[in-house]
Amino acid sequence: MSPAFELLVRYARYHRDQRNVTMHLVGVPMVVFGSAMLLARAPLHLGGVTTTPAWLAFAALWLWTLSRGQFLLGLATTLFTAALAWAAHGLVGLSAMSWLTLGIGLWAAGWLAQSVGHYYEGRRPGFAGDLAGLLVAPMFVVLELLAMAGLCRPLVARIEQAAGPTTLRDLAQPLAR
Template identity: 40%
Template sequence: MKTLIDHLGQYAEYHRDRRNIASHFIGIPLIVVAVAVLLSRPGFEVLGLWLSPAAFVALASALFYLRLDRRFGLVMAALLGLSLWAGAALAVQGAGTWLGAGLGMFVVGWVIQFVGHYYEGRKPAFVDDLMGLVVGPLFVVAELAFMLGLRKEVERAVEERAGPTRIRTNKAAF
């Protein structure tokens, strides 16, 4: 299995423009919550917990993140829990509210992602490796940690592989 640095470094190679990274702080959370909302039906309550396909996807994702890194994994598990809460809250609403919210967040999130990749001048990472869809949320959490001055050793290792962030001046089509 690839290491935390392997995953973040490979993903970071597609995300060096600061504007692209900034777009991911909005787009990726919208997409994660949208997926939780859309996968929260069908579902049923057991002992106060809403069990749905979203719960199983979140559990598998949390285990993946925890296996890569305990600290980031705990943060990701908490964020996935919040996404599940939002998904369950919308899943019990009418079909129009549930579907409109889920699809709306999903589409807006991806539009924001592609705007960021326009600035990057490069296609999204998942086009070459589907694991990018799972690593993307972790990348956002790691970038936030780096901005807060945390996990400097991880930041250095990722930048050794991918290079420093920058603002591109030439916008090539992806």
């Protein structure tokens, strides 16, 4: 189980173009929200408690996030994704067609936004060889948002020292391999 710093450095190495980071700030929450919507509709009855697959999946994500060695970042990520999951659960009353269209639409649009970001990056997403990146993405987004608010700057500086600074790739240059 890798600590948050190592995971964030690995993730950041695939996200050095500022346009890619921006697209992930939009796309990752859309994927999280869309996933929560799609998993929120079916109730599960477990020993007298009613929950949903979304809450179970997010509980696992939260435990994983909180156990990476950056507790405050893990807590902020948990609160951020909990807010998205809670909002998604508020939409389960939509008609089946509206719920499915919105859930799939947000999920797909979020992935599309990230794909556009990786075009700017000039690199394929790193999760193809490292599925942990799918779990790290919300933490990366929350860290970027906290940094914009002037928080977590020492952690961001350490990550940038290891992964390199954010840039704007010259789109006229060949893609990195």
